[in-house]
Amino acid sequence: MQKILVIFKKQLRDTVRNKTILIQFILFPLLTLIMENAVTLDNMPEHFFTKLFAVMYIGMAPVTSVASVISEEKEKDTLRVLMMANIKPWQYLIGVGTHVWTICMLGALLMSTGLPASERPFFLTVMAIGFIISVILGACIGIASRNQMMATSLVMPVMMVLSFAPMLAMFNDIIKKGATIFYTQQLKTVFDEMSWSTFSAKNITVICLNVIVFVLLFAVLYRKKGLE
């Protein structure tokens, strides 16, 4: 536990200095606040931007951050030093994952300020689930990448699909059909109604399948490549 905390603290300190990561964390919460307060369109659903950006935040920030942190540590050979200082790979991964999840949750908290108080627990719970799935996916990419450049190349298409597919699905039925296999699209459906009752068997099955696929991918990659 103490070592996980050390990694958490280290990441926290680094986040303030690492502008690339910092932007990922604050971009969507900030955009949400601005757009919700500045833009009003006819027939616009209630809290449209909060719901839309929430899904984009889930599909973008944790995946990019976790992959970037792990690949940077690999590239700069600091991960090897941590391992030699007796940090176990699982301690490192939990430390990084918990840090990214916590910062994202703070962002989600900020995004939720525009929602009615009664909807906030639901919103935050769904966001928390989404962030966990994205953190696992980000860790897969981080483990698979030898350096930051490789991580960026892998993150970009994944992030585009996960973040933008739910938005584009609003305007195109074909994209909507295709996007249903992604957890972000299912979370978007859930956010549209903002109620526990909207969780259908289909939502839960797709989300669970996504989790299973990412966990298996993580296990395979970790077994094959470890953190070296």
Added chain:
Amino acid sequence: MISCRNVSKSFRDHKVLNKINFDVPEGVIVGLLGPSGAGKTTLIKILTGQLLSDEGKVEVMDRDVTKLKGADKNRFGIMMDQFGFYERFTCSENLKVFADIYGIPQSKVTDSLKDVGLEGASKIKASDLSKGMKARLLLARALMHSPKIIFLDEPTSGLDPKSMRAIHEIILKRKKEGCTVFLTTHNMDEAAMLCDNVMLLNEGTIVENGSPEELCRKYNRDKKIKVSLSDGVTKEFKQMGQDKHELADLISKGMIETIHSEEPTLETIFLELTGKKLQED
């Protein structure tokens, strides 16, 4: 302290280490000398458990290196060129991360920086340090938890003489405190100055080992003497054979300005054994 028995390692078809055998007793500095590509870094990685050997056995602190536990690893201090640091952190923040990991008080951070002469740079970002300062920061991190065994991979490679001297002093100080030091280098002067024992590594094989003095004496076959004469001429004489009469004659005539024995250096011994130089010109 370290025991290496018949250790071999290959990468694909290339044999990097071939049946390496040696023992390192406690409290000494042992140097592994060899040119680039001789297998020095591979051996240090095997000794520290970062890499598995294909054959043979390595024991560190009487334990199989592959079975070392966390507490054992905490008794290692490792400085390798490939080991990085957190560039966005200051020197002291870099060390604080590891002070937390090792569970040592934060006050030790200041002491460690002071030990390597970086006390004035504690608030400087690691990315802004000079090469010599970066090496000292890496050394501070390797030594801050008072390890019993220190592994140093080319600790002074590419450094200016002042930084090199500073690092030598730190290494010698740790030896006095009872640490065992295993270092790799291709700098013969460094090895001769620091090491109690040196091993000459060439193409994955230890071709010679012993104390620098022993080796220099062993290979001092010609027992040459170099003299500068009062007429400005410099001459080399062998102590044995005809030369000794000429040398005695010069002494009796009072023509000798300076006289020096010409023992071989580790560099010339390596050249004699392998036909290669330790350092590129």
